[in-house]
Amino acid sequence: xxELSPRNGLPSSAPVLPPPEPSERVDEPAxxxxxxxxxxxxxxxxxxxxxxxxxxxxxxxxxxxRGRFIGDRSVTVSxxxxxxxxGAGDTGTERxxxxxxARVLRAIAAACHDRSCAERVxxxxxxxxxxxxxxxxxxxxxxxxLDPSTVDRTRHQIATLVxxxxxxxxxxxPTGEAxxxxxxxxxxxxxxxxxxxxxxxxxxxxxxxxxxxVIGLIxxxxxxxxxxxxxxxxxxxxxxxxxxxxxxxQISPVSPPETPAPAPGSPAAPVNTGLPGSAxxxxxxTATFANGNCAVGQQCLLRVDVRVDPRANVSAVTxxxxxxxxxxxxxxxxxxxxxxxxxGEQEVYGIGSVAVPADTxxxxxxxxxxxxxxxxxxxxxxxxxxxxx
Numbered sequence: 001x002x003e004l005s006p007r008n009g010l011p012s013s014a015p016v017l018p019p020p021e022p023s024e025r026v027d028e029p030a031x032x033x034x035x036x037x038x039x040x041x042x043x044x045x046x047x048x049x050x051x052x053x054x055x056x057x058x059x060x061x062x063x064x065x066r067g068r069f070i071g072d073r074s075v076t077v078s079x080x081x082x083x084x085x086x087g088a089g090d091t092g093t094e095r096x097x098x099x100x101x102a103r104v105l106r107a108i109a110a111a112c113h114d115r116s117c118a119e120r121v122x123x124x125x126x127x128x129x130x131x132x133x134x135x136x137x138x139x140x141x142x143x144x145x146l147d148p149s150t151v152d153r154t155r156h157q158i159a160t161l162v163x164x165x166x167x168x169x170x171x172x173x174p175t176g177e178a179x180x181x182x183x184x185x186x187x188x189x190x191x192x193x194x195x196x197x198x199x200x201x202x203x204x205x206x207x208x209x210x211x212x213x214v215i216g217l218i219x220x221x222x223x224x225x226x227x228x229x230x231x232x233x234x235x236x237x238x239x240x241x242x243x244x245x246x247x248x249x250q251i252s253p254v255s256p257p258e259t260p261a262p263a264p265g266s267p268a269a270p271v272n273t274g275l276p277g278s279a280x281x282x283x284x285x286t287a288t289f290a291n292g293n294c295a296v297g298q299q300c301l302l303r304v305d306v307r308v309d310p311r312a313n314v315s316a317v318t319x320x321x322x323x324x325x326x327x328x329x330x331x332x333x334x335x336x337x338x339x340x341x342x343x344g345e346q347e348v349y350g351i352g353s354v355a356v357p358a359d360t361x362x363x364x365x366x367x368x369x370x371x372x373x374x375x376x377x378x379x380x381x382x383x384x385x386x387x388x389x
Contacts, residue, residue: 033079
């Protein structure tokens with residue numbers, strides 16, 4: 001917090017102005033040498049230095065006479081250019097005095113032809129917490145326009161404006177707001193200040209985050225809209241008019257490629273069941289010869305073991321034995337066999353029989369269909385490395 005001057009309660013950083021000295025006498029009509037501030041501001045346009053000096057006078061008066069109520073006619077400017085707040089009158093609360101002081105300070109700043117002066121004063125008033133803080137902040141805001149070396153000259157200029165205002169009044173000019181003769185340059189109209197326009201808007205962190213999020217959503221929506229519209233249109237056409245789908249969206253049935261039969265005397269073709277060894281709750285499938293071996297042209301017995309996941313709560317499994325002719329490519333599926341799975345068990349087995357064709361080489365595999373499709377490794381008859389007759 002800035003240090004306060006013991007003389008007037010203002011910040012020590014503000015220029016310390018000498019006490020006002022009598023300025024050069026300006027001819028004026030008889031009947032007193034002062035004019036109320038309201039009348040002066042309605043007829044005169046102030047320079048930044050003049051406005052700053054009058055504002056400094058107000059803050060000094062507030063420092064020595066805090067608690068007095070400021071009315072429209074209680075603030076006057078003497079013929080020497082000195083602003084005075086009348087000592088007589090009603091007293092009010094500090095809040096009332098602060099409000100009236102802010103109004104007077106804003107009126108002086110608004111009469112300055114430099115807009116930045118009014119903006120600085122208005123901003124400092126808006127940030128003030130009480131009367132003392134108001135005086136400190138406003139004094140600091142106008143300190144840039146106060147030059148102690150030119151105070152006498154500025155005071156004389158204000159005295160000249162007071163004298164000219166009194167002459168205008170003595171000539172019969174009305175004293176209403178901005179009425180009658182004006183001391184402003186020809187063609188000048190006072191600007192109507194709006195505190196809303198002078199307020200410096202800054203986004204809070206939350207508002208900035210919301211703004212960035214909204215902008216991101218808008219950009220994302222613009223970027224994704226064409227693709228989403230295309231997908232929506234295709235889905236709509238598929239639902240309402242499936243026959244009008246483009247030809248490229250339709251898939252023609254494709255037959256599996258035919259495996260050419262090996263030539264006589266050539267090695268028998270390998271076998272691919274097309275199913276995995278485990279699927280879903282089926283963890284493993286195996287097929288073995290029940291009698292140890294088998295020959296072509298005979299009935300063969302095979303043991304089929306199916307292992308399941310006990311956590312899947314499988315109640316039954318269905319399997320069948322399938323014979324693959326490795327020379328002709330023929331596939332001979334057997335009948336389905338369904339076996340119950342006791343509760344908590346993870347393996348069941350059964351015995352199946354298949355007829356093996358003569359004069360060929362075959363492979364036999366066990367295929368499950370319930371609860372999932374899986375296949376065992378094939379067993380070969382007469383052997384894996386057989387040749388076709």
